Amino acid sequence: MESGDDPDTAEAQRKKRYHRHTPRQIQALEGMFRECPHPDEKQRMYLSRELGLEPRQIKFWFQNRRTQMKVQNERADNCSLRAENDRIRCENIAMREALRNVICPTCGGPPAGEDANLDEEKLRMENARLKDEVGTSTLPLALLAHVDYYPLHSLQTFVLLRLQLDRVSSIASKYLGRPVSLLPRVQPVHVSSLDLSVGSYGLPPSTAPSLDLDLLPGSSSSVPPLPFPPVGVSEVERSLMADMAAGAMGELIRLVQTDGPLWTKPGGDGRKEVLNLESYDRIFARAGNQLRDPDVHPEASRASSVVMMSATALVDMFMDACKWMELFPTIVSRARTIEVLSAGMGGRSGTLLLMYEELQVLSPLVATRDFFFLRYCQQIEQNLWAIADVSVDIFRANPLPASSRSRRLPSGCLVQDMCNGYSKVTWVEHMEIEEKTPVHRLFGSLVMKGTAFGAERWLATLERMCERFACLMAHGSSSRDLGASSVLSTDGKASMMKLSQRMVNNFCASICASNGHRWTTLSGLSDVGVRVSVHRSMDPGQPNGVVLSAATSIRLPVPPENVFSFFRNEQTRSQWDVLSNGNPVQEVAHVSNGQHPGNCISLLRALNASQSSMLILQESCTDASGSLVVYAPIDVPAINIVMSGEDPSYVPLLPSGFTILPDDEPAAGEEASTSSNQYPAGSRGSLVTVAFQILVSSLPSAKLNMESVATVNNLISTTVQQIKAALNCPSMMS
Template identity: 65%
Template sequence: MDSGSGGGGGGASGDDQDVSDPHNQRKKKRYHRHTARQIQELERMFKECPHPDEKQRLQLSRDLGLEPRQIKFWFQNRRTQMKAQHERADNCALRSENDKIRCENIAIREALKHVICPSCGGPPMGSTEDIYFDEQKLRMDNARLKEELDRVSSIAAKYIGRPISQLPPIQPVSVTSLELSMGSFGAQGMAGPSLDLDLLPGTSSSLPTLPLQSFGISDMEKSLMAEFSANAMDELIRLLQAGEPLWMRSPVDGRDVLNLESYERMFPRTDHLKNPDVRIEASRDSGVVIMNGETLVDMFMDPNKWVELFPTLVLKAKIIDILASGVVGNRSGSLQLMYEELQVLSPLVSTREFYFLRYCQQLEQGLWAISDVSFESRQNQFSSPHSRRLPSGCLIQDMPNGYSKITWVEHVEVEEKTPSHRLYRDLVNSGMAFGAERWLATLQRMCERFACLMVTGTSTRDLGGVIPSPDGRRSMMKLSQRMINNFCASISASNGHRWTTLSGLNDVGVRVTVHKSTDPGQPNGVVLSAATSIWLPVSSQNVFNFFRDERSRPQWDVLSNGNSVQEVAHIANGSHPGNSISILRAFNASHNMLILQESCTDSSGSSLVVYASVDLPAINIAMSGEDPSYIPLLPSGFAILPDGRPDQGAAGASTSSSTVSRSGGSLVTVAFQILVSSLPNAKLNLESVNTVNNLISTTVQQIKAALNCSGS
């Protein structure tokens, strides 16, 4: 079929039907292809007179054998085309001028660093700090001071028994006598949640705000918690060491699954009630990680490090109270009341919240056990309404050369009032979404990542020929890890995210949410997050290889306009060749704008490909080893998971769950973040929503076409 109405060189006429006639609207539109001579004469006339009058159009109509209406439409289309060309040229010129001014600005700032003050002989004020990041530093300092104020206020309130806000004004007093080490109890604060702090990862305000009165744990209840944790530790050790019939090998995928009948006989529970809505998930896995036992124990007992270890699983974590400090130096005997929120990387899967007791015990030299168990107090103040952790945890055994053997048990009760979305139902109901295999695989990958920080070797592909120093590698990995953390948090189905579903993309739709960003690690303003999840009849490993391959990027990256990219820097962060941090430069794009990308995968089939645009000066700052905390990032990307459906050819093929073949389909979450406005009080408009909706829809269509699964 001939193409639609054409512009100057297109050669197609406008509609032969009068679209204003309602009778003609019902008829099929006809198109007419202009001849070369007609186009040549029309172009000649357009150069002389872009707006011909009626007399001129009639003369052209007679000379070229076209209807006057066709002549009129051709000139309208040609004028529109010329206007678009001029606008594109103007945009390119403005962009080039902007890049030139930015480079001049950077050069001026560098020159100011070497200016000598005539008064004191030293550097002038402000020349030693990069002005580009001053505002980011101030926001971070402000957030830190607010957190410190909340923390000190909560400590003081514990001494006086009521919130500081209820006290009459008093004269300022010294706080040096306060026991500031009690800050580990948390900073729940008396004020309501702050938008500024809610967006800062790792701060107390990014976690659920608990009323101060909930900290009133009596000595009797602490004693009950200690006894309850000790019993849970005994049960966990038996679960870790037992074989059949307590643990059975799954005939479907070879994983260790709990025999519930044997478990109930071995551990009878008086509080167990048969509830048809309650599902038991229990799994066990073991493996070796490249980190020593003492370091692992320290990271497990620190909620911030716990989140850092499991960015794709743990959305939030917090210590509510420290009931026992344990032995100084090795944490043995430490008992903490904690909160955590777990996630699957999709807005379609609800997060799980747990209040639980974490107990650490050193069983012998080089052998630790850490148990987690939910505890329901008499006031029911530390309980999750829909999830409960039964004795779970891990055994950590030191091995030579800084390695550790980990045996992991996950055992939870989940009450699902609303079933999981059909796309993720198999993955969640099989226990793979939150199971032991996924925890251990994530831990192995992250421990490899930390080990790569110690590698002194450099990449053979470097930005501008400058080989990054070890400090530069660490700075780049820190920047990329922050990008990963931000991306994972942006697509969660946490209660803090109010997703709105847009129609237009299968039954899932595109989900959008908006937040005001004042995080030093994000551009300041209103940020629109959009995501959708799809199923592909392609294995998760093949999908991961497709996204991380720079040669296939033009097939799915709508924003690149089909331009290819070149990897100009590469940092390995794991044994798998796909686990790496890359700096990409797009051809035919501004040389001052680069793409920071991290790709990672693990043995459970869980993978990420996350990227963000970063300008060249910011990349140079990170590559030189400076603190990258002030570099703003707005990451987008893909989260890839196996679909959880049993692979017909994998049953009985392996005796280890970590080596079971995964050749089934995959679940892919596509997510974008867009800065709608740099004004914090700006309102979201329909145009931005439509833009991001079309962006995701087009990306999904191109992915399916490239992977030959358009009908899925």
């Protein structure tokens, strides 16, 4: 395209599409690259004449090719290092098994060596003598407490290791031909190192460490490590876990297929059902449960619905820890498969997994719940699948503290394929919970009634996410005034949804009250205050540097649907959004995420804004369990990359937003304060969490100063006051 000297052609120049080289040009360039990756000016001029390209195009092609080659080499090096790491890990496992056989020959085959038979007989005699010593001694209470989970043989072996570590080490060294160190002497473990509670690692507020505002070395990264060491499962333990999983599967099926009087509907409406504990104890012969610990309260609920996904697709996502987190980003903050105990058929029927999960409510005021559990999948009939979960204690030498008595009783779901791409899912949640920290009064009713972690919330989220995946397969989405085509391509839509999903996941993780976040409460906003946390961001897709997260939760005497509509309204956004600089916003692109009009992804542009190159990416979603509005600034070049269908993994995002949960309990004094309001007294209110993330410095080594903390405290306090004023809520409402 010839531009000439006319300045009016600038717009055409910007819209000019990227040049695609012909196969002949690429072949010639590749041939030169193999001979000389860094051509000089003469060589570039020669290629320019031969191929009909500009010297600048030649230069850029070689730069990009060298970058691509560097990435490929680094990827190959990473694969090589990963393979070496796997090899060393396998060697480590083999050595551990060899040591286990040497320590106790009755567990496996005889050790190798010329004098194997003689030394094995000596070991047997020594083992018998030590067993007699153990029989006349008292086992540690921590081990006796877990005798139901681990066989006596394992307990004896553990005690033998502690009594005769030096003696067994010398014998093992003879077989391996070199000195070995079997096991470290077990030291008492502090409760705080195993407690997986909210905020400051489960310590009382008076003893909890305060937030280190100077970011000393060792401060948390954006992805906190999982709170448990690698765990090896013996064959005996594997068999016991299989029996436990089979029992849980049988109980789950009975819970799903049995109706009243086992299940009752509170209020007589809705799809949520709660468990009748007396009927449960009688049907499942749980006589011991009649004397329940008053500090441990049961939560059991059941719900059923039809979702837009096939049964096999659902089963595959449930049995994959990463996909499990992607399917429930608002509930599952962390998950991991610790060990595959049984692979089953195609990863489905007969598969038994040992897993870890951390469950959350989207507010730093509510403690997370974490479980080590078994997940067992079984195909009951041709089109019927069952997935059962049950808690299991995987810590042998260092059991979880007695204060942590929360556990998942047989729970899970039945998934029936409807043969039309839909599935009927019946979900059962059954837990015994001991709240390690008091539940804040704002969320007391939501948590204590079992709504926060109940079956209805899981199922409502599943329905919405299945609709989201179905919309991903639909063709075409509207786009206005962005220099792009009027309809997004399928690849562009998928890329935009992927970017938005990552934004939502990051936002949910940023306000999680998990063990990996250390929250500090600032004064203001009544007794709730503003909670702040800081971490170094080094992950791809996030701005590098020091990130400050701030959040607070408030109660508004406004129905949740009204609050959700307020945050999504383009006309009223300037009343609370600092990114719009007080200007109205216009939607320039829209991607539908579900049947509800509020489930969508939007690109917003602030009108009359000074930074015309900055847009706002926003995703809003709502279902019966609550609503979410998440947004983040993004520049035009980055969004053009996304809308063209390219991989958005490295587009940096730092999201902020709001969570909206329904609350049926009126706050103290609310009846009187809302008498003159447009909403009737005693109507359903909303629990709103406001959260911001701010990049304090782009240098990872930077330190956080109090000025930044004061700025974000003022920002979030001002935003809350503006929201209350816009919704005609009393300023003292919290």
